[in-house]
Amino acid sequence: MKKRNLILTIISIIVLAIFIFYADSNFDAYQVRILNLCAIYTILGLSMNLINGFTGLFSLGHAGFMAVGAYTTALLTMSLAAKEQNFFMQPLVAPLNSIVWPFLPSLLAGGLMAAFVAYLIGAPALRLKGDYLAIATLGFGEIIRVIFTNTQNITNGALGLKGIPSSTNLWWSFGIAIVTIIVLLSLINSSYGRAFKAIREDEIAAESMGINLFKHKSISFMIGAFFAGVGGGLLGSLLGTIDPLMFRFLLTFNILLIIVLGGMSSVTGTIISAFVITIAQEVLRFLDEPMNFGFAVVQITGLRMVIFSALLMVVVLFYRNGLMGSREFSWDKLIKLFKRNPLVKGGTK
Amino acid sequence: MSLLKADQITMQFGGLTAVNNFNLELNKNEIVALIGPNGAGKTTAFNMITGVYNPTKGKIYFEGKDITGLRPDQITSLGIARTFQNIRLFKELSVLENVLIANHLNVKSNVFEAIFKLPRYMKEEKSMISKSIELLDKVGLGDLKYEKSSSLPYGKQRRLEIARALATNPKILLLDEPAAGMNPKETEDLTSFIKEIKEQFDLTIFMIEHHMQVVMGISNVIYVLDYGITIAQGSPYDIQNNQKVIEAYLGVSENDA
Numbered sequence: 001m002k003k004r005n006l007i008l009t010i011i012s013i014i015v016l017a018i019f020i021f022y023a024d025s026n027f028d029a030y031q032v033r034i035l036n037l038c039a040i041y042t043i044l045g046l047s048m049n050l051i052n053g054f055t056g057l058f059s060l061g062h063a064g065f066m067a068v069g070a071y072t073t074a075l076l077t078m079s080l081a082a083k084e085q086n087f088f089m090q091p092l093v094a095p096l097n098s099i100v101w102p103f104l105p106s107l108l109a110g111g112l113m114a115a116f117v118a119y120l121i122g123a124p125a126l127r128l129k130g131d132y133l134a135i136a137t138l139g140f141g142e143i144i145r146v147i148f149t150n151t152q153n154i155t156n157g158a159l160g161l162k163g164i165p166s167s168t169n170l171w172w173s174f175g176i177a178i179v180t181i182i183v184l185l186s187l188i189n190s191s192y193g194r195a196f197k198a199i200r201e202d203e204i205a206a207e208s209m210g211i212n213l214f215k216h217k218s219i220s221f222m223i224g225a226f227f228a229g230v231g232g233g234l235l236g237s238l239l240g241t242i243d244p245l246m247f248r249f250l251l252t253f254n255i256l257l258i259i260v261l262g263g264m265s266s267v268t269g270t271i272i273s274a275f276v277i278t279i280a281q282e283v284l285r286f287l288d289e290p291m292n293f294g295f296a297v298v299q300i301t302g303l304r305m306v307i308f309s310a311l312l313m314v315v316v317l318f319y320r321n322g323l324m325g326s327r328e329f330s331w332d333k334l335i336k337l338f339k340r341n342p343l344v345k346g347g348t349k
Numbered sequence: 350m351s352l353l354k355a356d357q358i359t360m361q362f363g364g365l366t367a368v369n370n371f372n373l374e375l376n377k378n379e380i381v382a383l384i385g386p387n388g389a390g391k392t393t394a395f396n397m398i399t400g401v402y403n404p405t406k407g408k409i410y411f412e413g414k415d416i417t418g419l420r421p422d423q424i425t426s427l428g429i430a431r432t433f434q435n436i437r438l439f440k441e442l443s444v445l446e447n448v449l450i451a452n453h454l455n456v457k458s459n460v461f462e463a464i465f466k467l468p469r470y471m472k473e474e475k476s477m478i479s480k481s482i483e484l485l486d487k488v489g490l491g492d493l494k495y496e497k498s499s500s501l502p503y504g505k506q507r508r509l510e511i512a513r514a515l516a517t518n519p520k521i522l523l524l525d526e527p528a529a530g531m532n533p534k535e536t537e538d539l540t541s542f543i544k545e546i547k548e549q550f551d552l553t554i555f556m557i558e559h560h561m562q563v564v565m566g567i568s569n570v571i572y573v574l575d576y577g578i579t580i581a582q583g584s585p586y587d588i589q590n591n592q593k594v595i596e597a598y599l600g601v602s603e604n605d606a
Contacts, residue, residue: 183464190463191449191456191474194442198450201439208399208433210425210454210517219460326441 039173047227053264056200064141067247069110069229070236076106082163114229160243168238269324358407385574430519440499451516524556
C-alpha cells in the first residue's frame with residue numbers, strides 16, 4: 001500500500017514536470033506569471049499555515065519575513081552594475097557591494113535570514129498568547145518595513161531595488177513549492193508536528209505533558225519564517241523590483257485569506273486555495289473593464305474586489321472551517337472514491 | 350526519605366491566601382488523597398506542585414531535589430505527571446496521538462532529524478509507537494486507538510487522560526478529581542483501575558477527590574484542606590472521626606458554637 005502511494009506520488013510529480021515543460025514553451029508570459037504566483041503563494045500559504053494553523057499561533061508578521069527574504073535574495077543576486085545604478089543616493093555597504101551569489105544559495109540565505117529575524121522577534125513575542133501575539137507580530141512586521149525604508153545604504157530605502165535578475169521560472173517556483181510541501185508534511189507528521197498540534201489544542205495540557213512551549217513555538221515560528229523568506233525571495237526575483245511598500249500588512253492578509261479559505265490545518269486546502277485565489281483574482285479582472293449590457297456600456301472600477309469579497313463571504317458562511325477543514329488528500333481516499341464496491345456491507349472490503 | 354515533600358508552601362493571590370503553609374510528604378507506593386470543601390485550595394496546591402503556579406513561600410522537593418519554580422514541562426520530565434479536573438485531552442487528535450504526544454519529552458533527535466527522517470529519529474518513532482500501543486492495550490483502550498479522542502465516552506476519556514499521563518513515565522501521578530461526574534459503576538471501575546496501575550507502573554499516587562467511597566477505599570493517608578489551611582491529616586479512619594473535618598463538611602450546630 002505504502003509503496004503504491006509512493007509510486008503514485010512520483011508519477012504525479014512527473015506529470016507535473018511534463019506540464020511545466022509544456023507550459024514553459026507554449027503558454028504566454030502572462031499565464032506563466034500567474035502560474036509562478038500560484039506556486040509562490042502556495043509556499044507562502046504553507047509557511048503561514050504551519051505557524052497559524054498547525055501550531056495555533058495567531059501571527060501576522062508574515063509580510064515582514066517575506067521582506068527580509070526578498071531583500072536578502074535580491075541584494076545577493078543583483079549584478080554589481082545594477083547595484084551601482086540603484087544606490088545613487090548612498091553607496092551600498094561594504095560586503096554586499098562586491099558580491100554576487102547564484103540564485104539558490106541566495107534564496108537559502110534569504111530564508112535563513114528570515115528565520116533569524118523570527119528568532120529575534122519570537123523571543124519576546126512568543127510569550128504572548130492569542131490576540132496579543134497577533135498585535136505584537138503585526139507590529140514587528142511593520143517595524144521591519146519601517147527599518148527597510150530608513151536604511152538607505154542597505155535597502156536603498158523607499159526607492160526600492162530595481163533590476164533584480166529574474167531567475168524565478170516555473171521550474172524554480174514549482175520545484176521549491178514541492179520541496180516545501182514534502183518538508184512540511186514530514187514535519188507535521190513527526191513527533192515535533194504532534195507537539196505543535198498539542199500546543200494548538202491545549203497549551204496547558206501540552207506543557208504538563210512535558211512539551212517545552214517556548215522551544216516548540218520558536219521552532220515552528222522559525223521554520224515558517226524560513227519558507228516565508230524563500231517565498232519572498234522568489235517573489236522579488238519574479239517581479240524584478242521590490243520596495244518596502246510592497247510588504248505592507250495587506251500582503252499578510254492575502255496569505256491569511258488563503259489559509260482560512262483552504263482550511264486552517266490542511267496542507268491540501270492551502271494548496272488548492274492558493275491556486276484558486278490567485279487565478280480567481282485574475283479571471284475576475286473582466287469585471288473592472290467596460291461591460292456591454294446591450295442597452296448601455298457600464299464600467300465600475302473596483303467591482304472585481306466587490307465580487308471577490310462577496311465570494312469570500314459565501315465560502316466563509318457555508319464552509320466554516322475552510323474548504324478542507326483539517327482533512328488531507330490521500331491516495332487511499334481517492335482510490336476508494338473511484339472504487340465503488342457494492343459488497344462492502346457485510347462483505348470483505 | 351520521602352519521594353515528594355512540600356515544605357510550608359503558600360500561595361497568595363493579592364490579598365487572598367489560597368493555600369497557607371501546606372506541608373505534604375509522599376512516600377513511595379502510597380496513595381494519598383487531598384480532600385476538602387469547594388474552594389479549599391486543593392487544585393491550587395496541585396498547581397504549585399506541578400509548576401503551574403510558583404509558590405509565594407515555601408519549597409518543594411522531589412527525591413531530595415528542590416523543584417520549586419521549575420516550569421511544568423521540566424517537572425513532568427523529572428517524573429511527576431498529572432491529569433486535570435476538567436478533562437484536557439487534545440480533542441481533535443486521535444487516542445494514539447494523544448499518548449504519542451506524551452512520549453515527545455523523551456525524543457532526543459532534533460527537528461531536522463525528524464524532518465529528514467534520519468535513522469535515529471525513525472528508531473525513536475518506531476519504539477514510541479509500539480510503546481504507546483502497548484500502553485493503550487494495558488489500560489483497555491487498544492481497540493479505540495484510531496478514534497478521535499473527543500468521540501470517546503466520558504469514562505473512557507478519563508481513562509485516556511490517565512494513560513496519557515502514564516506515557517510520560519512518571520514516578521508520581523497526580524489525579525485531580527478523577528471520579529468527577531462519574532456514575533457509581535464508572536466510579537467503581539476507576540477505583541480498581543487506579544489500584545491496578547499503581548501496581549503495574551510502580552506508582553505513587555496523589556489525588557484530589559470528592560467521592561468518599563474512592564477516597565476511603567484506596568488511600569493510605571488523607572489530607573484535609575479548608576480555606577487553605579490543613580485541618581487534619583491521617584489514615585481514613587482518623588479522618589472519619591475527626592471533629593474538625595466533620596465541622597468543615599457539615600457545619601457547626603448553633604448550640605455547640
